[in-house]
Amino acid sequence: TAEAPADKERLSNLANAVMLLVNEMVKRSEQQLNDSGKVLQEVMSAAADANGEWYVPLTDGQVEAMRQRLLDNQEQLDEALLSNAFAWIKKCNEDGFDTMAQLIQKVLQLYAAIQLKGEETSGVAGIINELLYADEKYWGTILQKHASAGELAEPAFMEELQRRMEVVVLGLQSGSYAQRVQAEYLKEVEARAKGVFVKLAEAS
CATH class of the missing domain: 1.10.1240 (Methyltransferase, Methionine Synthase (B12-binding Domains); Chain A, domain 1)
Structure with a gap:
């Protein structure tokens, strides 16, 4: 019938539209993760010394500097940032980078304090x-x-x-x-x- 090809075309167009939407969502999710990774790096860098090294326990000044960086990026304190943080902690633990894992854990504590x-x-x-x-x-x-x-x-x-x-x-x-x-x-x-x-x- 004449309707069958039309219905088929509509379904095809719908499928294409859905695929485009899914691809766009994936791209946005990937971009969010990239952006949140940069925020995490920025926050952590606030606690590094002149040589870009980290030592724990952190000083009060270093903790406050990290808190301020989080506040400066408050609009990006979202699930993507937290997801990245947990992924980084897991990777650090697997690779034996205990200091880095502790530092990221401190970021999570500061995040929680800001929210609560x-x-x-x-x-x-x-x-x-x-x-x-x-x-x-x-x-x-x-x-x-x-x-x-x-x-x-x-x-x-x-x-x-x-x-x-x-x-x-x-x-x-x-x-x-x-x-x-x-x-x-x-x-x-x-x-x-x-x-x-x-x-x-x-x-x-």
């Missing part, structure tokens, strides 16, 4: 914001300071931390790198805080 920090500056929420944004080596000191001053109790701290976790679990795409990185960071804070509260209870 709220606007509050007082109360338990404000203390958690301070904690999230601080380098992990200062977490114990910050917790002890506020607890000793009577500004922080474990139940209220854990309740607010759980609220943040619910926002991550319910508000971000399930199984995404963003959800994974932010949830792991909150769990790390929780584990460290529990240890501090135990020591404070033993000392009282």
Whole structure:
């Protein structure tokens, strides 16, 4: 019939259009990965010395420089960047580049801190914001300071931390790198805080 060739042509045109769309999406994904790789390199270079070498633990200045580079590229703190970071960590671990793997892990921690920090500056929420944004080596000191001053109790701290976790679990795409990185960071804070509260209870 006359309709059959027309239908066949329409299907063929549709298939071609779909193929073009898929190819374009692949190109964009590849470009995203390339762009995010450049951002990662830029962030990591902020912690390198004059010879382009990295040494851990990083100084406070190096950590802050990396954080600032992330903030400068905030529009590109997406799944492509996180995917690249995990791929690089895996490759570094396989090749024995432990220092580089630690450096990329620090990038992920800084990313999580940027995403999780709220606007509050007082109360338990404000203390958690301070904690999230601080380098992990200062977490114990910050917790002890506020607890000793009577500004922080474990139940209220854990309740607010759980609220943040619910926002991550319910508000971000399930199984995404963003959800994974932010949830792991909150769990790390929780584990460290529990240890501090135990020591404070033993000392009282």
